[in-house]
Amino acid sequence: MDMLMEYVWAFLIGGLLCAIGQVLIDLTKLTPARILTSYVVAGVVLGGLGWYQPIVDLAGGGATVPLTGFGHLLAKGVRKAVDMNGFIGIFMGGFTSAAVGISAAIFFGLVAALIFKSGSKINEA
Amino acid sequence: MNISNQEYGKLAKRHSHPSAMYKTIPLAFVIGGGICVLGEALLNMYQAFGLDPDESGMWTSMTLIFLSAMFTGLKLYDRIAQHAGAGTLVPITGFANSVVSPALDFKSEGYVLGLGAKMFVIAGPVIVYGISASIVYGVIYYITTLF
Amino acid sequence: MAICEGKTFKFGNASISEWASVVGKVEGEGPHGDEFDEVLEDNKDNMDTWEQAEAQLQKKALQHAMDKAKLCPEKMDLIFAGDLLNQCTGSSYGLKEFYIPFLGVYGACSTFAECLLLSACMVNAGYVDNCSAVTSSHFSSAERQFRFPLNYGGVRTPTSQWTATAAGAAILNSALKPPYIRAGTVGKIQDMGITDLNNMGAAMAGAAYDTISRHFKHMGTHPESYDVIVTGDLGQVGSDMLYELFQRDGVSLKEHHQDCGLLIYDRERQDVHAGGSGCGCSASMMCAHFLDRVKSGELKRILYVATGALMSPTMVQQGGSIPGIAHAVEISYT
Numbered sequence: 001m002d003m004l005m006e007y008v009w010a011f012l013i014g015g016l017l018c019a020i021g022q023v024l025i026d027l028t029k030l031t032p033a034r035i036l037t038s039y040v041v042a043g044v045v046l047g048g049l050g051w052y053q054p055i056v057d058l059a060g061g062g063a064t065v066p067l068t069g070f071g072h073l074l075a076k077g078v079r080k081a082v083d084m085n086g087f088i089g090i091f092m093g094g095f096t097s098a099a100v101g102i103s104a105a106i107f108f109g110l111v112a113a114l115i116f117k118s119g120s121k122i123n124e125a
Numbered sequence: 126m127n128i129s130n131q132e133y134g135k136l137a138k139r140h141s142h143p144s145a146m147y148k149t150i151p152l153a154f155v156i157g158g159g160i161c162v163l164g165e166a167l168l169n170m171y172q173a174f175g176l177d178p179d180e181s182g183m184w185t186s187m188t189l190i191f192l193s194a195m196f197t198g199l200k201l202y203d204r205i206a207q208h209a210g211a212g213t214l215v216p217i218t219g220f221a222n223s224v225v226s227p228a229l230d231f232k233s234e235g236y237v238l239g240l241g242a243k244m245f246v247i248a249g250p251v252i253v254y255g256i257s258a259s260i261v262y263g264v265i266y267y268i269t270t271l272f
Numbered sequence: 273m274a275i276c277e278g279k280t281f282k283f284g285n286a287s288i289s290e291w292a293s294v295v296g297k298v299e300g301e302g303p304h305g306d307e308f309d310e311v312l313e314d315n316k317d318n319m320d321t322w323e324q325a326e327a328q329l330q331k332k333a334l335q336h337a338m339d340k341a342k343l344c345p346e347k348m349d350l351i352f353a354g355d356l357l358n359q360c361t362g363s364s365y366g367l368k369e370f371y372i373p374f375l376g377v378y379g380a381c382s383t384f385a386e387c388l389l390l391s392a393c394m395v396n397a398g399y400v401d402n403c404s405a406v407t408s409s410h411f412s413s414a415e416r417q418f419r420f421p422l423n424y425g426g427v428r429t430p431t432s433q434w435t436a437t438a439a440g441a442a443i444l445n446s447a448l449k450p451p452y453i454r455a456g457t458v459g460k461i462q463d464m465g466i467t468d469l470n471n472m473g474a475a476m477a478g479a480a481y482d483t484i485s486r487h488f489k490h491m492g493t494h495p496e497s498y499d500v501i502v503t504g505d506l507g508q509v510g511s512d513m514l515y516e517l518f519q520r521d522g523v524s525l526k527e528h529h530q531d532c533g534l535l536i537y538d539r540e541r542q543d544v545h546a547g548g549s550g551c552g553c554s555a556s557m558m559c560a561h562f563l564d565r566v567k568s569g570e571l572k573r574i575l576y577v578a579t580g581a582l583m584s585p586t587m588v589q590q591g592g593s594i595p596g597i598a599h600a601v602e603i604s605y606t
Contacts, residue, residue, distance in 0.1 A: 006169075007162050014161025014216070015154035021211030022153035025427055026144040029468065032214050032426045033247050036223065039215060040255035048262040061165030062158070064182060065189065065216045067251070073182075074259035082267050090263030094256045100183040101190065101217065102252065105224040106244065108194035113228035113240050116198035118422050119316070119412070126482055128517070130465035137466060137474035140512040141431045197423050206425025207543065213425050222425050230421035233321040247424065 010062035013055060017066040036067055043071015048079075073097045149210050156205070156212035164189060164216070186217055193218035197225040223247040278458060280490035285446040286392040286453045288603070289402075291563050292336030293556040294329050296411065296437025299548075302537045307560040308438075309336045315412065315437050326355065326410035327366030329439035329552070333559075334367065334406050337441040341402075348372045348443075349400035352390045354383035355408045355551055356435070357417060362408045372404070380580030381476075381505050382459065383407045384440060384555035385599040388576075391444040392453040392601070401445055408439035409550025418469075418585060432470040433507045434544035436536055440555025442563070451566035455602040457487040461582065463595040469588055473510025473533075473546055476579040479596035480506060481517040484525075484577055487600045495528040499571040502562055504554035504578030504598070505533030507547035532557035554578045566605055573604045 021039070024030050030038070046052040052072040056063040063069050077097025081089030095102075128136075167188050171181035196202040202222050206213040213219055224244055231243035245252065292309045300311030310332060319325040330353065338348070348370070354377035355362035363376055379386040387405030394400045412422055414435040420426045444453070462479040480503055488494055495501060495518075506514060511531045518525040532554040533547035558576060565571040579598040588594065 003169075007165055010161045010165035011158040014164075015158025015212075018157025018212045018215045019150050019154040021157075021215040022150050023146075025211055025214075026146050026149060032219075033223070033250055035211070035214065036220060036248070037250045037254050040251050041258045044255060044258035044262055048266070059161075061163070061168050061185070062161040064168075064185070065161045065164035065218075066157070067215055067217065067220060070217060070220070071255060071258070074255055075262050078259045078263040079266055082263055082270060087267055090260055090267055093263060094259035098252075098255070101186045101220070104187045104190040105194075105221045105248070108191050108221070109225040109228040109244055110240070112194040112198040112225050113232050116200075116229055118226075118230040118232065119200055126462060126464075126478060128478070128520070130463075133464045133478060134466070136513055136516060137464075137471065137477075137509070140509050140516070141468075141471055141474060142509075144430055200423060203423050203425045206427070209425075210427045214427070219425065222423070226421040226424040229423055230416060247420065 006060060009059045013059035013062035014065055017068060039067040040071040043068035044075045047072035047075030070098065070101060152208055153210045153212035156209035157215055160213070160216045160218055189216070189218050190221040193221035194225045197222050198229065220248055220251060278460065278486060280455050280457045280487055281393065282455045283392050283396040283453050285448065286396045286444055287447055287449055288442050288451050288453065288563060289445050289447055290337050290341035291440065291442040291559040292333050292340060293438065293440045293559040294332045294336065295556050298542060299436055299438050299536055299556070302542065304535065304557070304561055308556060309560070312437070322410055322412035322416060323357065323361050324365070326357065326362040326408055326413045329410060329437070330355070330362050330366030330406050330408045331369070333408065333439035333441035334370065334404060337404065337443050341443050343402060343443065345370045345372050348402050348404060350375065350394060350403045351406060352377050352387040352403070353406040354378050354387065356380065356414050362410070363406065366408070367406065379597060379599070380582050381549055381551050381553065382578040382580030382597050382599050383551040384558065385504065385576060385578030385601050388442065388453060388601050389456040389458065389599055392456060395444045395446055403444045404441060405444065406439065406441040407551040407555045409435050409437070409552035411435045411437045414550060428545055429470045430545050431468070431473065431509050432545050433472055433505065433533060433547055433549035434537065435550040436548040436553035436556065438550070438552030438556035440552065440559035442559060450569070450605045451563055451603050452606070453601055454604045455491060457483055457490065457600040459483040459598040459600070461595045461597050463593055465593045467588065467593050469583070471509060472549060472581040472583070472594070473507040474513060475581045475583070475594040476506055476596035476598065477510040477513035477517065479598040480510070480514050480577055480579045483598040483600050484575070487575065487602070491602070495523060495525050498528055498573050498575045501525065501529050501575045501577065502554070502558070503529065503531045504580070505547065505549040506531050506579055507533040507549065509546050510579070535561070563603070566603055569605045572606065573602070576601045576603055
């Protein structure tokens with residue numbers, strides 16, 4: 001039962017974060033790139049204030065998969081690096097915690113670009 | 126023209142129908158939520174393999190980014206996104222799509238100045254402002270540790 | 273200050289002798305799919321890049337038109353051509369192999385009317401015998417230049433328009449057979465302060481209203497004088513705005529109006545939001561649908577008003593607005 005609730009919360013919180021993004025798209029002139037950027041920055045702020053961790057504890061993937069989770073991860077990384085390395089940790093933490101995400105995106109992006117051709121299914125349909 | 130730009134702007138607004146929010150928002154919710162449930166399942170799976178929560182998180186991100194790159198390459202991601210809207214934009218898969226799609230598209234302008242240079246044309250700001258925000262937070266946090 | 277009224281040019285002997293259109297797959301599956309001269313099976317048309325594919329579209333359209341007119345490139349005196357891409361890439365690269373004197377034209381989606389107008393001037397003045405007007409647009413090359421990478425999952429808003437993968441070519445001479453180009457009005461740049469990149473219809477409706485009104489005034493005509501007034505690609509939003517702008521003057525346009533952006537796709541079935549756009553959209557619809565009907569006399573007199581959004585992505589990013597323009601060409605059976 002606990003296992004099931006975990007997934008329900010992941011679905012609800014993750015869905016909610018996406019729905020908020022959709023409201024922003026529909027009601028404001030925010031472009032997708034601006035929404036991504038605001039989500040990450042919002043994640044850093046909420047993570048820094050310590051308000052995001054409870055959401056992660058509740059929703060797991062529902063909080064870590066959306067880009068606010070990426071921001072939260074950056075804040076967490078910086079905090080950890082400052083604790084371990086002092087001042088220089090300020091400049092270490094962000095990239096250290098984001099390393100897997102960014103490296104994976106770059107590498108898989110490169111591989112995908114080498115394998116596939118550009119084009120849109122929508123255009124061909 | 127016998128109409129002022131203000132009046133014309135109002136006219137334009139009246140005739141520009143907004144998105145069908147009763148459709149877009151539930152779709153974003155369901156598809157976005159679905160991707161998060163997939164993330165949760167991956168997290169549990171990696172933890173079941175004996176990885177600690179932090180490592181599982183990294184493996185999950187990597188897996189989702191891999192899947193997103195594959196769907197982008199197969200020309201399916203943008204197709205799903207037409208219906209999902211923010212549901213495929215907000216999750217980490219949307220970030221990956223914004224890196225992979227320009228790489229694919231600008232390959233025609235060469236591997237260095239096309240693919241390489243244009244890869245972060247959309248996702249660049251996410252990293253610039255994300256990292257900068259983390260540094261600002263780091264400075265504040267560092268100051269608090271001094272006392 | 274008196275506002276410049278401009279002039280409506282009248283032509284005595286400029287007729288469109290042949291025309292042809294080439295469209296992409298989606299357009300070929302649209303309601304007028306069987307009227308085009310060629311429908312591509314693959315939008316890349318065996319080229320390496322989308323830009324090359326667009327150049328190929330123009331090349332094919334002109335070749336089809338010359339074949340129909342039984343003309344070789346040596347008999348052609350001049351081409352006016354344009355497209356949406358920077359440096360008029362589609363035209364310059366697509367038409368280079370013909371070795372025909374070439375003048376590149378940019379008028380965004382209004383380019384085909386602009387090219388027809390210029391061609392009619394040259395033919396009517398007797399400077400040239402055979403003059404061609406060619407324009408194209410390609411969904412993928414336009415998307416790359418103006419919006420996002422093709423596989424990016426960005427969201428389209430309901431007011432956005434779909435750039436048609438299409439090209440049209442018309443050959444003008446002074447042969448005395450219909451369809452004739454009888455008159456033309458050059459549009460003025462109308463900046464109505466619209467800043468939304470995804471609402472081109474709104475940016476262009478004001479320009480269409482201005483040009484059509486001036487054309488009516490100079491010619492002493494009204495909507496009933498024409499079998500149909502064909503606008504380029506205002507889409508749903510722009511068309512609705514145009515009706516309302518005319519309604520303010522007590523003129524009812526709707527019954528006499530058709531819009532190429534709304535005709536080229538089936539909006540129920542094809543997910544193109546507010547309709548089609550691009551300089552190939554109205555060019556291909558004119559060359560596939562309307563000119564044939566004027567030639568046969570089914571349509572006696574039509575007013576073709578191609579509308580363009582003179583949008584600069586740089587200016588819009590700097591906070592600028594999107595100026596619109598529209599050129600009118602009156603095409604007649606007699």
